[in-house]
Amino acid sequence: MLDPIVILVVLLVAVGAYVLWRANEIFCLSVRDGRVLVVRGRIPPALLHGIEDVVRRTGTRRATIRAVAGQHHARLVLSGTDDGTAQRLRNVFGTHPIQKLRGAKLPEARNLGQVLGIAWLAWLLVDRGRG
Template sequence: MLFLLLIAGAILWWFLSSRTLFKLSIRKGEVLVVNGRVPIRFLQDVRDVVRDENLEGGSVSAVARDHGAGLSFSGIPEGPQQRMRNSFRLYPIAEVRHAPPIARPSIGQMLGIAWLAWLIEGRFRR
């Protein structure tokens, strides 16, 4: 029974993560690509919003939908969310899917685990 529950959980996780195009994490006013491919100009737009709005934390994910892609947010106020949505609309889903990958991803980025990606990023940045 436990084995079937683990298999069902793994399938659900795979299905949900397969629709995620990228995930960004915001901490202390900095933006980190946790996983996926992000158009460089959009990443710069997000960094501008984070700086202009003095955002300290949160996350942004792009999710594939039936007719394109949309953004989902956690821990980000409505105003900055709208600015990011306005910017994201400039990029067709094909451009998002073909954006450059993370240059040298850490193990946290490969696994898509934000806290681990930040931990490793902080150690190598010092």
């Protein structure tokens, strides 16, 4: 059986690594069935509407869109999109300076999944709230 101290140390290291990995993340969006959900972070409403428009027009069914801050600029990290959609998303994103991204307000109504930053839980609670 493992020593409780070892388990505690492993958990603390895992939590620390998770926090550091997310430290430079500005926002994380999840796309499911053509709908966009803010999972973590803050995003200006105009940028969110632009991203929703690209997702709708391109028929994107499932994707993850993350904005990551660098020293002087931010960049998008995308998964689940084709090259054309990725370029359209970067074009929309490029019209918003990093200062506006960092200054955006948190969404007013967030469910537990969004507070914890867990996409599947956020979608489960959003879908349950609509049903």
